[in-house]
Ligand SMILES: Nc1ncnc2c1ncn2[C@@H]1O[C@H](COP(=O)(O)OP(=O)(O)OP(=O)(O)O)[C@@H](O)[C@H]1O
């Protein structure tokens with residue numbers, strides 16, 4: 001019987017520097033497939049920095065340095081041979097502020113498909129519909145696919161960004177505080193969506209919202225000052241954490 005979850009992503013002794021500043025320190029952790037993993041910790045502890053190591057998002061800036069390994073399906077992606085564009089299709093990213101492109105709803109999704117070499121209009125149309133359905137947005141937008149995406153509400157825009165990531169069939173999606181700019185109803189829609197998506201993609205989510213982490217994640221990692229303090233089943237982290245720092249943070253008695 002298979003009891004262990006397959007590991008989709010893994011870090012080994014990962015350090016990350018902005019210039020001389022060491023922002024992520026010696027992190028070794030594994031991300032099982034088809035789970036939602038939450039990254040929590042106080043502002044400035046390195047959550048975003050760690051998340052951006054997973055799809056080499058930092059490469060777009062000068063003066064940065066990685067040390068150690070990030071293994072994606074057992075292959076180190078911190079090597080010169082890694083095609084970062086291709087990697088970002090397989091490991092998609094959703095930010096705090098919805099970031100649709102200033103084009104129509106369908107073009108937002110077609111864009112990534114074309115980059116991936118899927119240019120046939122019929123195939124694009126099918127994939128756009130599928131992605132919008134997966135992102136629970138189809139019913140709200142199917143009659144205005146050629147309208148500008150900026151006309152959507154914030155919550156709809158965030159689901160469009162998720163559809164855009166899903167259309168290129170990623171194995172992992174990274175979420176950096178995806179609901180912090182949204183109202184409670186849009187937030188619960190995104191949370192519901194994330195819980196459904198984990199059957200097809202693995203999810204890593206940064207959140208400041210403890211209830212959100214407790215509601216939607218299977219495992220939770222607590223970071224402090226760039227270090228991984230504790231990483232365990234979410235229920236354990238929120239009820240009986242091993243580390244005192246973790247306990248102080250999750251019970252709101254920090255600092
Ligand atoms: N571009 C940068 N150059 C230099 N230092 C940076 C840069 N971006 C972040 N840092 C520093 O790296 C550390 C980690 O920052 P990071 O943004 O990863 O924290 P975070 O946990 O995501 O915080 P928040 O919850 O506020 O988003 C902080 O000390 C921050 O000041």
Ligand SMILES: [Mg+2]
Nearest residue numbers: 047048049206
């Ligand atoms: Mg951050």
